Amino acid sequence: MSEQFRVQRAVAASAADIFAILSDPPGHVSIDSSGMLMAASGDPVTAAGDTFVVHMDREALNDYPLGLYDVTVEIVAFERDKQIAWTVRGRVEPGHVYGYLLEPIEAGTLVTSYYDWSAVPQEFKDADIFPVIPESALRATLGILARTVAPGKPRPELPSP
Template sequence: MATERFEVQREIPAAAAKIFALLCDPNGHVAIDSSGMLQSADGDHVRQVGDEFVVHMDRESLNDYPIGKYDVTVIITRFEQDALIEWTVSGVIEPPIRHLYGYRLEAGATGTLVTSYYDWSQIGEQYRDTGILPVIPEAALRATLGILARTVK
């Protein structure tokens, strides 16, 4: 596994606070998902490290592993208001895989430079050679940024 992290950027013509508010909303994650796996979410807006919410998933959207519908708990691992949000998931697979997703927001020339990343460098050894990672391709991160731009417009 040579690459263990994808990172893509896009400048979005919206204030960081508006983008960050969407990223703190469990339903915001569903609204901007390009993979089709996120079906719905339950829980309150996140406000700090350790906050959690549940996402109802459908793996059939990727057509790669026949696990169908399942739930994951999103656990916030880093949180800096209007600047950084990162999370891991816990759910069907035990022990948890320990892959991370996140967004960094920085002032841009015409709005906010949004960096989306997916990092699986900290996964457990039992998952290294399984072929299940990365779960989503880099193109999905880029597509999600496009949906994010359209959503906060």
């Protein structure tokens, strides 16, 4: 079984405009479809190793009674206008990674969102905690991203394989 979700969507916006949202802490909150991200604080990230704080509400998932808590997002991959990925630091550090790949296309940008829990320790996998969010949440977040970065613009077609 795969331990990664990958979804794609063509977005009618430049990679730079999309990356500006993805590298800004409040941008993460504005496009989140899970309902867990309540607010974020910190400066826009500019390199791998940068961090910011996200104020979370796990009750949105109705799975584990963690209530309100904070996590530190640590950037693990950063290539301006092309790639950004992060892991979560806090009370528990399972090692899962969220990220985006941006590829210019004629109609804007092909955005790939991924969630990888392959590095999560087996004890967490055995506890049936992962994946934390379903693949549909990644797809929904891409829809919110498209609406946020390119309001009123028509959705471009995905390139043919």
